[in-house]
Amino acid sequence: MQLSEKASDKAIVKDTNQSSKVYIEIVKQLRELITTNRLSSGDKIPSERELSERLNVGRSSVREALRALELLGLIETRRGEGTFLRDFRGHxxxxxxxxxxxxxxxxxxxxxxxxxxxxxxxxxxxxxxxxxxxxxxxxxxxxxxxxxxxxxxxxxxxxxxxxxxxxxxxxxxxxxxxxxxxxxxxxxxxxxxxxxxxxxxxxxxxxxxxxxxxxxxxxxxxxx
Amino acid sequence: MQLSEKASDKAIVKDTNQSSKVYIEIVKQLRELITTNRLSSGDKIPSERELSERLNVGRSSVREALRALELLGLIETRRGEGTFLRDFRGHxxxxxxxxxxxxxxxxxxxxxxxxxxxxxxxxxxxxxxxxxxxxxxxxxxxxxxxxxxxxxxxxxxxxxxxxxxxxxxxxxxxxxxxxxxxxxxxxxxxxxxxxxxxxxxxxxxxxxxxxxxxxxxxxxxxxx
DNA sequence: GAATTTCTAGTGGTCAGACCACGAATGTCT
DNA sequence: AGACATTCGTGGTCTGACCACTAGAAATTC
Known part of the structure; x- marks a missing residue:
């Protein structure tokens, strides 16, 4: 399943509130993206470079978010292929x-x-x-x-x-x-x-x- | 409490085994560092730049590790001050x-x-x-x-x-x-x-x- | 001398760009 | 048709450059 390119491409704004780090915002965006596109275990998520572009953030920030999710066991990355949602039974x-x-x-x-x-x-x-x-x-x-x-x-x-x-x-x-x-x-x-x-x-x-x-x-x- | 500079400064070697990503190695090193130095909640851990030097890895890799641990709630970062261990109850x-x-x-x-x-x-x-x-x-x-x-x-x-x-x-x-x-x-x-x-x-x-x-x-x- | 202000060094936060290693799809040759 | 080579896109990593912020040192003022 691939992503549609539509509306959800809103860039991450520098959050007038304060503080919240970019990589946290990216995590949120990803969660949203997953739910709105009904992605589930095994599906591929956009590449780091694409996310970086679409969200108007540096690739390193995207990576920080992805690495964190990876350590949590929520995603799986395969070099040369991409990043995929994982079968997280939560456990x-x-x-x-x-x-x-x-x-x-x-x-x-x-x-x-x-x-x-x-x-x-x-x-x-x-x-x-x-x-x-x-x-x-x-x-x-x-x-x-x-x-x-x-x-x-x-x-x-x-x-x-x-x-x-x-x-x-x-x-x-x-x-x-x-x-x-x-x-x-x-x-x-x-x-x-x-x-x-x-x-x-x-x-x-x-x-x-x-x-x-x-x-x-x-x-x-x-x-x- | 500050760290001693001694032995533990072994650089991360490119793991002859294979695969294991650098940031994972850094997480391990950090855990080791924490136990050997008996660091506990509230203590400061070395700065990103220092870790980068001591472990011979890029700062971005260090950050990936730290961001992951942060999302896990294990550490807390304060801009301008440093990174500190946290009382993790897992919430x-x-x-x-x-x-x-x-x-x-x-x-x-x-x-x-x-x-x-x-x-x-x-x-x-x-x-x-x-x-x-x-x-x-x-x-x-x-x-x-x-x-x-x-x-x-x-x-x-x-x-x-x-x-x-x-x-x-x-x-x-x-x-x-x-x-x-x-x-x-x-x-x-x-x-x-x-x-x-x-x-x-x-x-x-x-x-x-x-x-x-x-x-x-x-x-x-x-x-x- | 003490209190205040200013400066500075160090820290995390972010970005851009450059390579590398790897996998898959594509193209090419036989 | 099959085997091989190329290319392209992906994650993995490093470097260097800024910025924003903090704490402590230094300079200034009283």
């Missing part, structure tokens, strides 16, 4: 922030704890949104392998939970978690089968209980 | 992104769902790590006000949960959430008191039940 943000979070706060306990809780949440969601097919697939997979890859198992579970945000968070947590733990966790199939069966039976209490056993968590305050 | 980016995202209904659902689940998780953690003093404080606060500010209430709960990761995530989600919802949620004290009492009684089932009622969530699959 790039979690990624970005998480890197910062993990940087400054290396609390091992928090990482582990958060990972576990998210896994429990997603187990419940998977139960709620149960999909017989994918569950059966997972079951086959588990039953036909020697050992179960914990990461892979929960990846599938969280896919079934069908919550992109949780998925993103979990992926990051998982990586960090694995870098914290030396040992490879290899459990027997039994624990995982028990989880699957609890989901099939739609028994939340049993599901959580099974998870706690899998992770060797004390029941403590979590009495059900 | 900016949330606001920015939400204006871009809005359409995606599924993303919206994920945000709401994730927020609720994290709140439930933190309620349970708060219960587990119960601190009588802060709980009493919260109770007083709730009982002595006309209406309860939901955000503030859960902020305190999550503080009690004492999990930094959850706290960070929740703050982001909360801002998203609020930008999605038009209405201000104002519940009566009763629901919150019930939550507090469930924590005091260390009754998980009651706690979750109280939460669901507060949020008007159907029990559905979440049978306890």
């Amino acid at each position: 790039h943000l979690v990624q970005l922030l998480s890197t910062f979070i993990l940087e400054d706060e290396k609390a091992k306990r928090d990482v582990i704890e958060t990972k576990y809780y998210i896994e429990m949440d997603c187990l419940q969601l998977a139960l709620k949104r149960q999909n017989a097919d994918s569950l059966q697939l997972l079951r086959d997979k588990v039953e036909h392998s020697y050992a179960v890859n914990d990461d892979e198992f929960f990846y599938r579970i969280i896919e079934m939970a069908d919550n992109h945000l949780f998925l993103r968070m979990w992926i990051i947590l998982k990586d960090y978690y694995n870098s914290l733990m030396f040992k490879e966790e290899q459990h027997s199939k039994d624990g995982y089968i028990r989880l699957i069966e609890a989901i099939e039976a739609m028994d939340v209490a049993e599901l959580l209980s099974a998870y706690r056993q899998l992770r060797n968590l004390s029941i403590s305050a979590d009495k059900i | 900016h980016l949330v606001q920015l992104l939400s204006t871009f995202i809005l359409e995606d209904e599924k993303a919206k659902r994920d945000v709401i769902e994730t927020k609720y689940y994290i709140e439930m998780d933190c309620l349970q953690l708060a219960l587990k790590r119960q601190n009588a003093d802060s709980l009493q404080l919260l109770r007083d606060k709730v009982e002595h006000s006309y209406a309860v500010n939901d955000d503030e209430f859960f902020y305190r709960i999550i503080e009690m949960a004492d999990n930094h990761l959850f706290l960070r995530m929740w703050i982001i989600l909360k801002d998203y959430y609020n930008s999605l919802m038009f209405k201000e949620e104002q519940h009566s004290k009763d629901g919150y008191i019930r939550l507090i009492e469930a924590i005091e009684a260390m009754d998980v089932a009651e706690l979750l039940s109280a939460y669901r009622q507060l949020r008007n969530l159907s029990i559905s699959a979440d049978k306890i």
Whole structure:
């Protein structure tokens, strides 16, 4: 989809108000351009030079705006081709922030704890949104392998939970978690089968209980 | 606080790997510089020209990096003064992104769902790590006000949960959430008191039940 | 000596122009 | 028709030049 050249070509005026930097204005203009032209993921936006002309601003200012949007994950640039809108499920943000979070706060306990809780949440969601097919697939997979890859198992579970945000968070947590733990966790199939069966039976209490056993968590305050 | 000039002045090499754009490298260098020098909110970072020299890159590339970080809300620039680190709680980016995202209904659902689940998780953690003093404080606060500010209430709960990761995530989600919802949620004290009492009684089932009622969530699959 | 004013150096903000590297479309040769 | 070369448009980067603004130094005034 290409742009029409019409009205929207109003130049950016030096904003009598004050302050607002040119690159901010460009970001606004771009947003407007995107909505009015109904551009969506994958569509191409005008070249830097064209934007520079149409908006009467320097190309470097256009680039400042585009680079910022790129870092945000909203656009994607391909040298020699152009700049394109990106499939932002909005969740790039979690990624970005998480890197910062993990940087400054290396609390091992928090990482582990958060990972576990998210896994429990997603187990419940998977139960709620149960999909017989994918569950059966997972079951086959588990039953036909020697050992179960914990990461892979929960990846599938969280896919079934069908919550992109949780998925993103979990992926990051998982990586960090694995870098914290030396040992490879290899459990027997039994624990995982028990989880699957609890989901099939739609028994939340049993599901959580099974998870706690899998992770060797004390029941403590979590009495059900 | 000013920077020391030492070792870290390694120039950015043209990355034999490939691709990675200069401005991305600069972002990385800046992050490193910030951590190694223990810079924090309010501190000044080197001027654009100085960074340009020290890293052997063009000033425009430095600016691209800085503008991106600025749009993210990580830094603040004051003409004539310099560039400073900012207390980033992420509001900016949330606001920015939400204006871009809005359409995606599924993303919206994920945000709401994730927020609720994290709140439930933190309620349970708060219960587990119960601190009588802060709980009493919260109770007083709730009982002595006309209406309860939901955000503030859960902020305190999550503080009690004492999990930094959850706290960070929740703050982001909360801002998203609020930008999605038009209405201000104002519940009566009763629901919150019930939550507090469930924590005091260390009754998980009651706690979750109280939460669901507060949020008007159907029990559905979440049978306890 | 103290208060005021003026000047100046340094900072971010912006622009214009020049290359480069790369990709795709086009043209050309066999 | 297929293989190769050219060209054009794109993003990537650097340089140098201004401007607007700020803070602190310097000069001036009282």
